[in-house]
Amino acid sequence: MIPLKFDKNKKEKKRINFKVIATGIVAITLIGIVGISIGRFSGTNPIGPGVVLDGITTIESGFNKGFTFLQANIKELINYKKNANEVSKLDKEKEDLKQQVIDLNEKLDEVESLENLKKSLNFIDEKYKENRISASVVAKNDGNWYDSFTIGAGSDDGVKKESIVVNGNGLVGIVYEVSKDYSKAISLLDTKSSVSFKLMKDSKFKGVITQNTNLENKENYKNKGYLQGYMFETSYDVLPGDVIITSGLGLYPEGIPIGEVDKVIDDKNKSMKFVVIKPYVNFKNIDDVTIIEPRNIG
Template identity: 80%
Template sequence: MKFDKNKKEKKRINIKVIATGIVAITLIGIVGISIGKFSGTNPVGPGVLLDGITVIEGNFNKGFTFLQGSFKDLINYKKNAKEISELEKENDKLKQEVIDLNNKLDEGESLGSLKKSLNFIDEKYKTKSISTRVVGKNDGNWYNSFTIGAGSSDGVKKESIVVNGNGLVGIVYEVSKNYSKAISLLDTKSSVSFKLLKDSNFKGIITQNLTLDHKESYKNKGYLHGYMFDTSYDVLPGDVVVTSGLGLYPKGIPIGEIDQVIDDKNKSMKYVVVKPYVNFKNLDDVMIIEPRNIG
């Protein structure tokens, strides 16, 4: 019996809730009708409500537009980033192609230079020539001494002649299996007999082991020094100097041009300062010529 009583009580409460909801809905309807009827004088009219709705709608549209724009920007950013990455890869590829092309051009120029150097050599020496690269040098700006990437296994011998496309470079003084050491004409231990191209009777010796006034200034320019065998020789600036064929060096290899002639009356000597054809600040590819057998 107590259970039936509770059940009736709950049913009564549900009826009250439903009735209260109906009354609330009715009142809201009446208020809406009243607002519609008196909208001309009521300060809170439908215009205010519409304005509120418009503001909300505008803000919503702005927010949606912002999100839409941001989404597009994100897509464009990813697209641009991908394009930039592809351009960077293409740029790196082009850089490598330029490097490879420059290397091929350098190799072509070196090959042409070495072929030119063969023009200085007698036919009997050409078949025993070896082309190689300079792989090391002494300290300082000038190539007084240097190392080449060829040795006894390649056929290099001690006292082999070193030339390049511009002329005489120097001589090999030490040989190992895969490398060799050489000195250039700038070294004080180096000397070579020369003649003037205009007259093969005018001969002399190129050597850096001389005592001359202003010698340091010539050294700073990378110039060579020497002297003539006879003070009566007619030597002038601009005269071309080549190897004479005396000693280890074959004849006719270009050395350089006379830059200055110095007559020393006290010593009865005629000194010459020679501007070499070879750039002793930059040696790359060289040709090694078998030494002359003068024994």
């Protein structure tokens, strides 16, 4: 029994010694850390620069950089969703405004079209105003110029063959074919078209517009969208800038504006006086027209 008791006391002593040693190590470590800190902040370091201090400094520097980065960007990170919602809202408002502009332009175009059609009625004699039809151009020939085109109104609407076509700027052309729902017309640029005109300054000075002239530069004039013609008499006093209108001879009622004289060319060998005319109608863009019932000249 005694040996057993002796062994037990020995083990207890060893356990106590271990606790003492461990406590001492912890105490020494804490004292060292405190010493390092005191030395660093006081300007002296009892153990000098070493591995432990460098490690602490590196860790502290990395921590400070990370904190600075987060501090600089945390606001943007927090507001990211809010900013995204604002951008989406602005895009929606932009699309709404764009559609409003489109709608407004369409309304302005409609108003301008109606004004042009009203203006075209000023060219028509009272006896023709009751037999007029407003319609839109729905198709055209190939190329830049409206030599021929299709109107979205036909016999069901009262359109007849040889009806006169005008718009808010002046004379456009004449209908040559009529179907139930649409009509086909040629403009003054077409070689099959011709119209008698007179000078506004003197109704005695008359001539004919036709693209079938023998002018040297006739193709150049046509490429500009200009009209060509000649005067009935070489003695007629015609000058650039003179306004020409329909004379009332033939199918076209009197007084419809056509354009202004751009150039006068005398051909003394054939005793002809040619004129090049800049039309009032833009034959590159014809949208809405007024169709006038043809004159009964039979």
